[in-house]
Amino acid sequence: MKIAIVYDSGYGHTAKQAQAAADGVNRVDGVEAILLPVAENPAPWDLLQECDAIIFGSPTYNGSLSARLKKFMEDATGPVWTSMKWRNKIAAGFTNSGAMHGDKLNSLIGMALFAAQHSMIWVGLDLFASTNPEDMNRIGGWLGAMAQSDNASPDVTPIKSDLETAAHLGQRVAETTKQFIAGKTA
Numbered sequence: 001m002k003i004a005i006v007y008d009s010g011y012g013h014t015a016k017q018a019q020a021a022a023d024g025v026n027r028v029d030g031v032e033a034i035l036l037p038v039a040e041n042p043a044p045w046d047l048l049q050e051c052d053a054i055i056f057g058s059p060t061y062n063g064s065l066s067a068r069l070k071k072f073m074e075d076a077t078g079p080v081w082t083s084m085k086w087r088n089k090i091a092a093g094f095t096n097s098g099a100m101h102g103d104k105l106n107s108l109i110g111m112a113l114f115a116a117q118h119s120m121i122w123v124g125l126d127l128f129a130s131t132n133p134e135d136m137n138r139i140g141g142w143l144g145a146m147a148q149s150d151n152a153s154p155d156v157t158p159i160k161s162d163l164e165t166a167a168h169l170g171q172r173v174a175e176t177t178k179q180f181i182a183g184k185t186a
C-alpha cells in the first residue's frame with residue numbers, strides 16, 4: 001500500500017515536516033510513503049493514482065497555501081478532477097508557518113476543501129491540544145498537523161514536538177487507510 005506526501009517547501013522547514021509525516025507512515029507494516037515535492041514538475045499523476053491516500057503539505061504563505069501547491073491543485077483539474085480519479089482516496093494535511101498562529105488554519109481548510117472537491121475522505125488529528133511545548137499538538141489544531149518555524153535553519157525548526165505531531169498524523173493516515181482498504185475488500 002502506498003501513501004503519497006505531496007508538499008511544497010520554499011526554504012526547507014515544511015520539508016522537515018513532510019519527512020516526519022513519511023516516517024510516521026512507514027511505521028505501519030505494509031505501508032510505504034512516497035515523498036513528492038511539487039516543485040519537481042510535472043506532477044506524476046499515474047503514480048498518484050496508485051496511492052491509496054494523499055497527504056498534502058504546504059508552508060503558510062500570506063495566510064494561505066503556497067503558490068506552488070496551489071498550482072499543483074489547479075493542474076489536477078484536467079487529469080484527475082474531471083473523471084473523479086481520487087474518489088474515496090484518504091486525504092490529510094499539514095502546514096508550517098513562522099508565527100505560532102500565522103493563519104495556518106486557512107491553509108488546512110484549503111487542503112480539506114480541495115480534498116472534498118475531489119471526493120476524497122479527510123482524516124484529521126486525534127490528539128488533544130497541549131500547552132507543554134514538548135508535547136505533540138502544542139499548537140492545538142485538529143484539522144491537520146501544524147508546525148511553527150522561526151527564522152532559524154530547518155536543522156533547528158520545526159521543533160521535535162511539531163515533527164512528532166506530523167509523524168503521528170502520517171501513522172494515523174496509514175492505519176486508517178489500511179482499515180478502509182480491508183473493509184472494502186472484506
Ligand SMILES: Cc1cc2nc3c(=O)[nH]c(=O)nc-3n(C[C@H](O)[C@H](O)[C@H](O)COP(=O)(O)O)c2cc1C
Pocket residue numbers: 008009010011012013014015059060061062063064096097098099100101102103148149150
Ligand atoms: C511569502 C511568504 C509569506 C509568508 N506568510 C506567512 C504567514 O502568513 N504567516 C506566518 O506565520 N508566516 C508566514 N511566512 C513565514 C513562513 O511560513 C515560514 O518561514 C515557514 O517556515 C517557511 O516554510 P518553508 O521553509 O517550508 O518554505 C511567510 C513567508 C514567506 C516567504
